[in-house]
Amino acid sequence: MSRDDEMMHRAIELAREAAEAGEVPVGAVVCDEETGAVLGEGRNGPIAAHDPTAHAEIAALRAASQAVGNYRLTGATLYVTLEPCAMCAGAISFARIGRLVFAASDEKGGAVLHGPRFFEQPTCHWRPTVSRDEVHADEAAGILRDFFRARRSV
Numbered sequence: 001m002s003r004d005d006e007m008m009h010r011a012i013e014l015a016r017e018a019a020e021a022g023e024v025p026v027g028a029v030v031c032d033e034e035t036g037a038v039l040g041e042g043r044n045g046p047i048a049a050h051d052p053t054a055h056a057e058i059a060a061l062r063a064a065s066q067a068v069g070n071y072r073l074t075g076a077t078l079y080v081t082l083e084p085c086a087m088c089a090g091a092i093s094f095a096r097i098g099r100l101v102f103a104a105s106d107e108k109g110g111a112v113l114h115g116p117r118f119f120e121q122p123t124c125h126w127r128p129t130v131s132r133d134e135v136h137a138d139e140a141a142g143i144l145r146d147f148f149r150a151r152r153s154v
Contacts, residue, residue, distance in 0.1 A: 003036050007079040008103060008136045010041065014056065015081045015143050018043035025143045028056035028080040030064035030073065033098055039076060040064030056080060057088040061095050072096045078128075081140040083110030089118035093126045100128040103140035 001009075007029045014027025023044040030040045042059025046052055057080050065071045077099040078092060083106040092100060102112065111118045112130060119127045 003031070004079070004101060004131075004133065005135070007031050007038075007077070008081070008101065008133050010038070011056075011079045011081050011103075012136060012140060012143070014041055014043040015140065018045070018056070019143060019147045021045070021048065023047055025147050026056040026080065026082045028060035028078060030060045030076050030078050030097075033075050033077050039067045039073070053087065055085070055088050057084055058091055061091055061097075065095065074098055077101060079133075081136075082106055082144065083112050083114065085109050086111040086116055086118055092128060093119070093124055096126045097128045099131065101131045101133050103133045103136040104144060105132070105137070105141075 011027040011029045015025040018027060019025035026044045028042050029038060031038050040060045040063025042056045042063060044056045045054040057078065060078065064073055064076060074096045076097055078097045080102045082104050083102050084092060089111045105113055107114050118124060119130065
């Protein structure tokens with residue numbers, strides 16, 4: 001199993017945990033690109049935390065920054081199950097993440113390939129290399145679809 005597969009698989013597990021907790025199922029993992037060590041992980045938690053910034057990416061970035069003792073994560077890759085929103089794209093830029101890998105695209109709320117296309121803006125000071133994980137895209141999107149379908153039927 002490749003590192004990308006392994007890390008996205010973990011992010012998907014975190015997304016499932018978020019769904020079980022009643023949160024929108026998004027998971028994220030930050031790993032050191034050189035060593036492959038997991039530096040931080042997170043899952044969505046705005047409802048439980050009463051915090052609109054408690055997105056999976058923010059939680060993973062915070063944990064990774066604490067682990068390395070620096071808010072700059074230049075040698076790190078962020079794996080996330082859903083295309084980041086504008087807030088998370090800003091945090092990714094400020095953290096100077098070297099590489100972003102995401103699975104499901106988000107036409108409505110995404111800010112990387114959709115919406116404001118954050119990293120393409122001239123005011124964006126740091127742009128990670130962005131990759132779309134097509135292998136896990138359907139699985140990640142399915143988890144989200146199932147979650148919202150169940151919420152609408154209640």
